[in-house]
Amino acid sequence: MAPKYTISIVMLLLLSQFLILFKTVAADYIPPAKSDGFGYKIRSIKLDSILVEAFYDPLCPDSRDSWPPLKNALHHYGHRVSLVVHLLPLPYHDNAFVASRALHIVNGLNTSATYPLLEWFFENQEKFYNVPTRNLSRASIVKKIVKSATEVVGESHYKSIKNGFNDTDTDILTRISFKYAASRGVYGTPTFFVNGFLLPDSGDSVNYTAWRKVLDPLVGKKGVKNEEESLRFFL
Numbered sequence: 001m002a003p004k005y006t007i008s009i010v011m012l013l014l015l016s017q018f019l020i021l022f023k024t025v026a027a028d029y030i031p032p033a034k035s036d037g038f039g040y041k042i043r044s045i046k047l048d049s050i051l052v053e054a055f056y057d058p059l060c061p062d063s064r065d066s067w068p069p070l071k072n073a074l075h076h077y078g079h080r081v082s083l084v085v086h087l088l089p090l091p092y093h094d095n096a097f098v099a100s101r102a103l104h105i106v107n108g109l110n111t112s113a114t115y116p117l118l119e120w121f122f123e124n125q126e127k128f129y130n131v132p133t134r135n136l137s138r139a140s141i142v143k144k145i146v147k148s149a150t151e152v153v154g155e156s157h158y159k160s161i162k163n164g165f166n167d168t169d170t171d172i173l174t175r176i177s178f179k180y181a182a183s184r185g186v187y188g189t190p191t192f193f194v195n196g197f198l199l200p201d202s203g204d205s206v207n208y209t210a211w212r213k214v215l216d217p218l219v220g221k222k223g224v225k226n227e228e229e230s231l232r233f234f235l
Contacts, residue, residue: 050082051082
């Protein structure tokens with residue numbers, strides 16, 4: 001075979017492999033069927049409410065510490081403030097991807113159980129965070145997480161949670177969460193956005209007082225606007 005034909009065949013093979021790879025990778029980047037993130041359980045997201053977006057890693061200590069004050073603020077403001085949590089499993093937190101995938105699986109089974117499971121991970125991070133799992137296989141870690149998630153969600157969901165880790169859709173959803181965070185320029189947790197704008201210095205835990213300082217003026221302005229709209233309606 002002449003050298004030029006050999007080169008052409010090699011180039012053709014390389015091109016075909018590139019197209020296959022591109023198609024496989026690109027499939028993860030197409031817009032998902034629904035928006036990324038988990039809406040907070042106690043209320044539906046209203047278009048006229050102030051929207052807080054939190055980027056959390058379920059095995060991140062700072063994410064864990066930031067959750068109680070944010071939760072308290074949400075209860076204080078009620079329907080006036082909505083929350084969506086996006087997952088960003090950081091590569092330097094061992095098993096963060098598995099934990100995030102478990103949350104996607106449970107959310108698909110019972111949305112009301114998503115936040116209880118997230119809180120369970122926050123409370124039990126030491127069981128899965130780095131050193132304690134250094135000598136454990138991935139399969140054994142998944143088994144432990146499936147068992148723990150079942151205790152939170154209910155025994156009837158054991159098989160569904162277990163099978164969820166064999167479902168490529170849950171793997172893709174978890175990847176989409178990571179890529180969505182990257183598309184927003186988020187590289188650490190916790191990170192917060194309020195009405196689409198980055199909250200400065202949100203890499204550290206934001207306490208309840210700080211949340212009140214951020215949200216009180218916004219809630220106040222919205223209240224004034226609603227009153228003005230009511231007056232215009234009656235005049």
